[in-house]
Amino acid sequence: MNHVSASRSLPLAFARSISRSGPAPWLASLLGALGVLVTAFIAVPARAADAPAPGPTAVTVSPRALVFDQPGQSAELVVRNQAAAPVTVKAVRLVSLGDADFSVQTVVNRVLPANGALAFKVVYQPRLAARRQSFASVQVEVQPPEQTATQVVTAALRGGEELDLLSWLIFAPLLGLPLLFLWPRGRENGLRWLTLAITAVPLALAAKLLVEFDPGFARIQGNFGYQFVQHLVWIRAFNVEYHVGVDGLSIGLVALTALISVIAVVASWSIPTARNLRGYFAMLLLLETGMLGVFVALDLFLFYVFWELVLVPMFFLIGLWGGPRKEYAALKFFLYTLLGSVLILLAVIALYYASGATTLVDGTAAQHTLDIPRLIYGNDFSKHPALLGFKFAHLIWVLLFIGFAIKVPVVPLHTWLPDAHVEAPTAVSVILASVLLKMGTYGMLRIGWAVLPDATRWAAPAVAVLGAISVVYGAFCALGQTDLKRLVAYSSISHLGYCLLGMAALTPIALSGAVFQMISHGVISAMLFLLVGVLYDRTHERGLDAFGGVATVMPRYAAVFAFAFLASLGLPGLSGFIGELMTLLGTFGKFRASTIVAALGLVIGAAYNLGANRRIQFGALPDRWRDVLTGRDLTAREWVTLAPLVLLTVGLGLYPAPIIDAARVGVGELMAMMGLPAAGLGGGL
Numbered sequence: 001m002n003h004v005s006a007s008r009s010l011p012l013a014f015a016r017s018i019s020r021s022g023p024a025p026w027l028a029s030l031l032g033a034l035g036v037l038v039t040a041f042i043a044v045p046a047r048a049a050d051a052p053a054p055g056p057t058a059v060t061v062s063p064r065a066l067v068f069d070q071p072g073q074s075a076e077l078v079v080r081n082q083a084a085a086p087v088t089v090k091a092v093r094l095v096s097l098g099d100a101d102f103s104v105q106t107v108v109n110r111v112l113p114a115n116g117a118l119a120f121k122v123v124y125q126p127r128l129a130a131r132r133q134s135f136a137s138v139q140v141e142v143q144p145p146e147q148t149a150t151q152v153v154t155a156a157l158r159g160g161e162e163l164d165l166l167s168w169l170i171f172a173p174l175l176g177l178p179l180l181f182l183w184p185r186g187r188e189n190g191l192r193w194l195t196l197a198i199t200a201v202p203l204a205l206a207a208k209l210l211v212e213f214d215p216g217f218a219r220i221q222g223n224f225g226y227q228f229v230q231h232l233v234w235i236r237a238f239n240v241e242y243h244v245g246v247d248g249l250s251i252g253l254v255a256l257t258a259l260i261s262v263i264a265v266v267a268s269w270s271i272p273t274a275r276n277l278r279g280y281f282a283m284l285l286l287l288e289t290g291m292l293g294v295f296v297a298l299d300l301f302l303f304y305v306f307w308e309l310v311l312v313p314m315f316f317l318i319g320l321w322g323g324p325r326k327e328y329a330a331l332k333f334f335l336y337t338l339l340g341s342v343l344i345l346l347a348v349i350a351l352y353y354a355s356g357a358t359t360l361v362d363g364t365a366a367q368h369t370l371d372i373p374r375l376i377y378g379n380d381f382s383k384h385p386a387l388l389g390f391k392f393a394h395l396i397w398v399l400l401f402i403g404f405a406i407k408v409p410v411v412p413l414h415t416w417l418p419d420a421h422v423e424a425p426t427a428v429s430v431i432l433a434s435v436l437l438k439m440g441t442y443g444m445l446r447i448g449w450a451v452l453p454d455a456t457r458w459a460a461p462a463v464a465v466l467g468a469i470s471v472v473y474g475a476f477c478a479l480g481q482t483d484l485k486r487l488v489a490y491s492s493i494s495h496l497g498y499c500l501l502g503m504a505a506l507t508p509i510a511l512s513g514a515v516f517q518m519i520s521h522g523v524i525s526a527m528l529f530l531l532v533g534v535l536y537d538r539t540h541e542r543g544l545d546a547f548g549g550v551a552t553v554m555p556r557y558a559a560v561f562a563f564a565f566l567a568s569l570g571l572p573g574l575s576g577f578i579g580e581l582m583t584l585l586g587t588f589g590k591f592r593a594s595t596i597v598a599a600l601g602l603v604i605g606a607a608y609n610l611g612a613n614r615r616i617q618f619g620a621l622p623d624r625w626r627d628v629l630t631g632r633d634l635t636a637r638e639w640v641t642l643a644p645l646v647l648l649t650v651g652l653g654l655y656p657a658p659i660i661d662a663a664r665v666g667v668g669e670l671m672a673m674m675g676l677p678a679a680g681l682g683g684g685l
Contacts, residue, residue, distance in 0.1 A: 062155075068158070069159075076121055078119045079117065086113045092105070133159065133229040134158070135156075137155065154364055172202050174285065180285070188277050192277075202258045206259070226373070233364065239360060248665050248666040252663075253295045256522045257292055264428075265281070267427040287314060293306030294310065300371075301370045314436065332420070340403040341403065355374070356368075376451055396452060397458075400443075401444065401459070414474075421488070427533075438518045444503060456506070464590070474601075477490040479604055481544070485542050486542075491609075499517045501584075501598050508586070509586035516582060517583060520652060530641050535616075548620055550625075550629065553631075555633065560634070570605065
């Protein structure tokens with residue numbers, strides 16, 4: 001049996017053996033389907049670019065990487081011939097994606113004797129004054145004696161990386177884990193302050209990112225428009241690179257994640273030490289690293305690692321520290337999310353094998369790539385041969401969309417969310433609504449929309465319909481709830497439906513509105529779940545009909561409660577109004593019916609938000625709550641968690657320009673990929 005036929009038979013044989021051994025039929029069917037897909041990916045016809053690379057050479061370059069800190073700085077590279085015979089250095093080339101920020105001494109047809117060495121100078125000369133990071137490589141082409149074929153050795157060049165800022169941001173929580181486990185037993189109360197200090201580090205670094213971020217930095221200025229870039233080879237055997245960076249689509253989500261993580265730690269102050277506080281905070285820190293990594297990863301393998309990293313701590317946070325039905329909610333969350341992850345993984349494998357030949361950041365030749373910018377700008381997957389009878393780009397787009405839609409979640413893939421929210425501790429619900437759901441919409445934009453623009457245009461009408469359905473369905477479900485936390489959970493489905501609608505419209509104002517809505521909803525939903533937690537901590541009750549008249553004994557709580565629910569319904573002057581307005585304005589000219597249906601969600605949203613406020617705050621306070629709630633208004637710790645969110649809601653509502661301006665360049669790039677105008681309302685308006 002040849003290699004290809006053996007590869008084709010293995011997945012199917014594995015699925016059949018599982019089926020015979022007795023697991024549930026649906027599992028065997030799923031494995032069989034995955035086997036067919038993996039078989040199809042393995043059997044993609046080989047291209048000329050897939051030919052094996054030349055073997056190793058006795059010529060080396062040292063050092064293998066040069067790092068430059070200041071413009072004008074120079075360094076030497078040394079080529080050594082370790083063979084017993086002379087070789088010819090045919091050429092020394094500088095390889096860069098775009099115009100290079102380095103210059104290298106010219107070397108042509110230089111004979112290098114046995115055990116000889118050749119040194120040449122490399123100078124770091126940034127082309128632009130704009131703050132950026134520079135990456136290139138030097139390729140030395142050599143010809144061994146009595147051979148016509150040449151071989152290439154490389155060295156990486158890096159400049160202006162500045163303190164590895166993003167790596168410290170991502171891994172600071174992970175580096176803090178040993179401190180948690182080394183903390184002395186019997187002094188668990190100090191774990192709260194230690195975790196708060198650890199999460200304050202990414203928040204400070206995120207603030208530095210925001211201050212130094214250049215909203216006008218475009219692709220033509222280098223690094224495909226990404227800033228604070230770090231780029232090096234990670235797993236050479238699979239062409240995997242450690243490539244991280246931020247742009248206008250991700251900078252706000254990075255800052256939001258850092259802020260919400262700090263707030264979640266403060267909101268977890270009431271978790272008793274008897275419930276394994278050390279393990280709880282360890283899971284929170286691990287979760288923060290995964291979330292931050294998703295928003296800065298620019299390599300698909302790295303993105304997927306961080307994406308999966310988020311799944312494990314969230315599963316344990318719900319399953320170990322959740323409510324009465326925590327095991328059911330955690331398992332449901334895990335299975336839904338795992339299904340989405342499998343679909344994303346299949347899409348990643350397919351994109352890898354369908355990608356063309358390129359070079360890694362250090363100049364090493366690579367037959368395929370997982371680098372997201374190279375997948376975007378160096379490949380046209382719409383021209384790839386069909387797969388399983390479907391257009392390749394369309395099939396991969398659908399796999400990616402379903403995988404990300406589960407995380408958003410989009411109706412009808414949403415049923416895991418209300419249970420997860422209801423059973424999760426307050427701080428975990430805050431993270432889930434504020435950050436984790438945005439991973440889905442961000443993944444769609446960063447990978448599905450950018451890598452497969454033609455398929456995105458093909459699927460846009462269906463995405464708009466799903467967005468409108470999510471808006472209205474989520475709003476109606478929220479209207480029918482009697483549990484306050486479940487109401488807020490369904491409202492998240494409705495509000496993120498506006499993001500989906502704006503992303504489907506593919507107009508500048510709608511896409512900008514979708515990006516703004518992600519940030520705005522993250523702030524408002526965190527505030528809502530914190531307020532639910534305040535009431536639940538005092539009463540252990542969330543029923544809307546169990547309360548009434550809370551404002552008479554907790555006036556400060558009532559004021560913030562009313563503010564948050566008014567922001568949720570989209571009151572002008574608050575951030576909830578901006579994103580939804582921009583989305584509807586930008587979508588109406590493209591998908592009028594879907595926009596009109598989604599606009600009904602504003603009316604229904606007003607009904608459930610005002611209804612919840614009335615039922616909780618007004619009327620007569622039940623006697624059983626009078627002693628429980630009297631004199632127990634918002635504490636200083638609760639103000640610390642709520643005040644930043646209140647200020648952000650007002651600030652972004654009155655002055656949304658920072659987020660919109662930051663996203664402008666990224667949105668313009670997306671529009672250019674689609675072949676659409678990067679200005680105006682779009683849709684003929």
